[in-house]
Amino acid sequence: MQRILVCVKQVPDTTEVKLDENHSLVRDFVAQVINPADQSALECALALKEQTGASITVMSMGKPSAAGMLQELAGRGADELLLLTDSAFAGADTLATARTLCAAIEATGPYDLLLLGRRAIDGETGQVGPALAALLDIPMITNAIDFEWDAEQGALCTQLTERGHRQWKPTSMPMLVAFCEWSKPLRLPSLLGIRRAKDKTVQTLGLVELGLSKEECGLRGSPTRVTHVHKRASGIRQCDRISVDALFEKGVLG
Amino acid sequence: MIGTFGIWVICEGSDQTHLELIAKACELSSAGQQVVALQVSDLVEPSLCIQSGADIVLSLESLAQDACSIGNAIACTLAKYEPEIALFPATVQGRMLSAWVAGKLETGLTADCTDLKRNLDGLLLQTRPAFGGNLIADILCKVHRPQMASVRPKVFAKPELDKKRKGMMLTEEYHGKPYVMLCNAIDITEQSPLSEAEIIVAGGKGIGSKAGFARIARLAQLLGGAVGATRSAVDAGYIDYAHQIGQTGVTVRPKLYIAVGISGVVQHIVGMNNADIVIAINSDPRATIFSYADYGVVADWNVTIDDIMTRLERKRANELQENIHA
Numbered sequence: 001m002q003r004i005l006v007c008v009k010q011v012p013d014t015t016e017v018k019l020d021e022n023h024s025l026v027r028d029f030v031a032q033v034i035n036p037a038d039q040s041a042l043e044c045a046l047a048l049k050e051q052t053g054a055s056i057t058v059m060s061m062g063k064p065s066a067a068g069m070l071q072e073l074a075g076r077g078a079d080e081l082l083l084l085t086d087s088a089f090a091g092a093d094t095l096a097t098a099r100t101l102c103a104a105i106e107a108t109g110p111y112d113l114l115l116l117g118r119r120a121i122d123g124e125t126g127q128v129g130p131a132l133a134a135l136l137d138i139p140m141i142t143n144a145i146d147f148e149w150d151a152e153q154g155a156l157c158t159q160l161t162e163r164g165h166r167q168w169k170p171t172s173m174p175m176l177v178a179f180c181e182w183s184k185p186l187r188l189p190s191l192l193g194i195r196r197a198k199d200k201t202v203q204t205l206g207l208v209e210l211g212l213s214k215e216e217c218g219l220r221g222s223p224t225r226v227t228h229v230h231k232r233a234s235g236i237r238q239c240d241r242i243s244v245d246a247l248f249e250k251g252v253l254g
Numbered sequence: 255m256i257g258t259f260g261i262w263v264i265c266e267g268s269d270q271t272h273l274e275l276i277a278k279a280c281e282l283s284s285a286g287q288q289v290v291a292l293q294v295s296d297l298v299e300p301s302l303c304i305q306s307g308a309d310i311v312l313s314l315e316s317l318a319q320d321a322c323s324i325g326n327a328i329a330c331t332l333a334k335y336e337p338e339i340a341l342f343p344a345t346v347q348g349r350m351l352s353a354w355v356a357g358k359l360e361t362g363l364t365a366d367c368t369d370l371k372r373n374l375d376g377l378l379l380q381t382r383p384a385f386g387g388n389l390i391a392d393i394l395c396k397v398h399r400p401q402m403a404s405v406r407p408k409v410f411a412k413p414e415l416d417k418k419r420k421g422m423m424l425t426e427e428y429h430g431k432p433y434v435m436l437c438n439a440i441d442i443t444e445q446s447p448l449s450e451a452e453i454i455v456a457g458g459k460g461i462g463s464k465a466g467f468a469r470i471a472r473l474a475q476l477l478g479g480a481v482g483a484t485r486s487a488v489d490a491g492y493i494d495y496a497h498q499i500g501q502t503g504v505t506v507r508p509k510l511y512i513a514v515g516i517s518g519v520v521q522h523i524v525g526m527n528n529a530d531i532v533i534a535i536n537s538d539p540r541a542t543i544f545s546y547a548d549y550g551v552v553a554d555w556n557v558t559i560d561d562i563m564t565r566l567e568r569k570r571a572n573e574l575q576e577n578i579h580a
Contacts, residue, residue: 098357123384124501125365127353130321134357139322139433142350156437160495161346162268162449162504167438168320171431181502182489223362223398226391229384235527239534241550244561252510252531252549253477253562 001052001149004045005108007059007101007116007132008038008073010066034069037117039186040179044147045115046077046187052149055079057108061089061100067202074197075189082108086206091219094123098131100217103210105136111174113155118142118178129178139170142178256310256424258336260288262400264328264343265303266351267295269407269449271343273306277413278370278405279341280307282378287338292331294324294351304421306413313425321347322433325354330428332359337400339378341370344404352404362395363402368409378403383501383524407449408507408528442496453479453510456499456526459486460515460536460555467493470514473559476566482506484522500525515555518543535559 013031034042045056058073059082060066070081084104092100105114114136119126126142133140145165146158157177159166189197207214214220247253261279265272272291279289291303293313300311314327328351332340342352344366356363368390369381377394378401384391395401448454455474461467467481474481482499483492499506501521511529515536516522523546526532534547535558544550551558 093362094353095356095360095362125353125363126349127356127363127365130325130350130353131357131363133322134325134354139320140350140354141434143346157434159346164442165438165440166436167440168434169437170434172433175434180495182495223360224364224380224393224395226384227379227394228392229389230392231389235523236545237532237548239544239547239550241544241552244551244558244565247533247549247551247562248565250549252533253566 001048001054001112001151003057003109003111004048004054004113004115005057005059005105005111006038006042006045006078007114007128008042008069009035009060009117009120010062010069011035011120011122032065032069034073034186035117035120037119037179037181039117040181040184041115041117041177042073042076042078043184043186044177044179045113047184048113048147048149049077052151054112057082057111059084059101059104059108061085061092061097061104064204067204070202071197071200072189074200075194076187077193078200081200081202083202083204084206084210085204086217088207088212088214088218088220091222092217093222093224094125094127094131095223096217096219096221098128098135099221100210100212101128101132102135103212104205105132107205107210113174114138114176115147116176116178118144118180121181126178129176133176136176139172139175140178141168141175144177144179145183147177256290256312256335257288260290260335260337261339261341262290262292262332262335262337263308263341264348264351265291265293265295265298266324266343266345266347267297268343268345268347270302270412271345271348271405271407272298273302273413274408274410275341275343275405276303276306276308278410279339282339282370282372284376290335290337292328294328300423302415304423305415305417305419307416307419308421310422310424313423314428315425316427316429318430318432319436320432320434321350322354323430325351326358326430327428329355329358331426332400340400340402342402342404344406348404352402356402359400361398361400361402363404364393364395365404367403367405370403370405377401406505408505448480448482448497448499448504449506451480451506452508453477454482454499454506454508454526454529455479455512455514456482456484456516457487457493457514458484458516458522459490460517461487461492462515464492466556469556469559473512473563473566476563476570477510477512479508479510482511482526484516484519513543513547514559516543517541518546
């Protein structure tokens with residue numbers, strides 16, 4: 001296990017989103033965070049680095065401002081930082097995003113493991129991981145809650161399904177593992193890490209460096225288009241405020 | 255035999271959601287358009303697919319167990335028969351399969367659709383929540399084919415089975431190398447999954463402790479239901495993730511949903527708003543949950559469920575007495 005790639009996404013902190021009395025979105029200034037599920041992926045990489053000495057390359061497709069997030073991750077143990085940014089990447093759906101990440105991964109040289117979160121808290125499709133694995137044609141496990149590596153036994157990945165846990169071994173490496181959020185809390189940066197991080201720079205890669213055409217990425221490279229967005233109107237019910245007595249009288253509780 | 259331009263439903267066997275999608279496919283199909291159920295698991299019952307409305311059930315045989323190789327088999331088959339639309343259940347397996355297949359076929363996929371319709375141009379209009387469920391987005395895949403969508407369990411209604419309906423059952427073989435091997439399976443819950451429960455008692459952060467959830471469980475037991483939880487209760491460690499209902503948990507569609515000490519953030523609401531009857535118990539009269547409940551009890555949850563449980567136990571005891579003396 002020598003080199004681990006981790007894909008991360010910077011997302012708005014949507015858990016702060018609230019509705020007001022009119023059930024409208026309260027749009028205060030929203031903080032940007034590292035997508036929680038990606039944090040678990042990075043923590044897994046850091047633990048493996050401690051175990052095996054592997055290097056960690058963190059990459060993110062995002063706005064130029066995401067460089068700050070990547071720089072911060074250097075303090076936690078990331079060795080190489082790649083920001084995939086270009087106006088041509090904007091408006092990408094999950095396929096266009098996967099294609100862009102795939103181009104960067106193919107350009108970055110050999111790696112042993114590819115980790116990311118199972119889904120982002122903004123789009124919440126969970127599609128980029130598997131689509132990326134399909135484009136790279138590597139084994140994948142999503143909904144992962146653990147990943148173990150042994151030099152002799154190889155990899156063992158634990159997946160959470162509707163019925164319980166399933167453990168899988170890949171038939172070849174590298175493989176892609178998509179982690180559940182909260183499965184591995186991300187460690188804080190150490191002082192030593194922060195000091196070392198000052199030497200690390202974020203490498204920026206755009207359309208040209210990745211050898212992509214405008215038709216492959218961004219809005220133009222997206223098979224799906226959002227045609228309309230509207231507020232959630234439905235779902236409101238007429239609430240009858242009553243007592244426990246009344247609940248039983250009405251036979252609601254049997 | 256199997257024609258092109260059909261509507262295909264991938265039946266992957268985690269549950270019965272594929273039957274719901276087959277019924278939806280029938281609604282969406284234009285005159286003469288085939289509805290094909292693609293069976294990729296032994297857990298799927300082909301006759302139920304026909305009875306739900308499929309014209310053809312195509313079973314793929316000799317498949318390996320993992321999502322990558324099953325995905326390759328599906329991608330190959332879809333490329334061969336060129337359907338207009340391919341629908342997948344948004345189960346754990348279904349999500350892996352659909353996204354892998356969309357990657358292989360380089361076509362558009364919309365996850366977790368809450369509605370599927372035809373637009374005026376005949377395209378599949380895919381509707382799904384966005385931004386944590388606060389907004390609803392309509393999505394189209396204008397050019398690429400098939401137009402792919404995944405739908406969560408219980409979003410669409412279970413179909414009425416037509417036992418007399420006839421259809422074709424075909425098989426094809428597909429051999430591919432496995433990408434991962436299953437080496438261990440540990441089933442967590444003995445009871446049927448939360449998503450199937452008809453009665454659910456769910457607790458929020460207001461429950462305050464594991465002991466509090468033990469009381470929620472007791473109420474659920476008395477009602478013959480299952481226990482649910484909000485994400486904040488799970489994050490606080492009061493109960494484990496298997497019980498989480500909402501955007502990042504399970505979507506449920508029970509006959510009765512009792513929300514105890516739950517504030518009602520939209521990410522939770524989207525997971526339970528299809529319930530037939532919702533009762534909310536919360537001491538805060540302005541809690542958002544009341545806007546999504548049919549009945550609201552504004553009171554301390556502890557006292558309230560105490561009251562409810564006492565009455566239910568008394569009722570049970572009376573019924574038992576009646577049975578003894580009958």
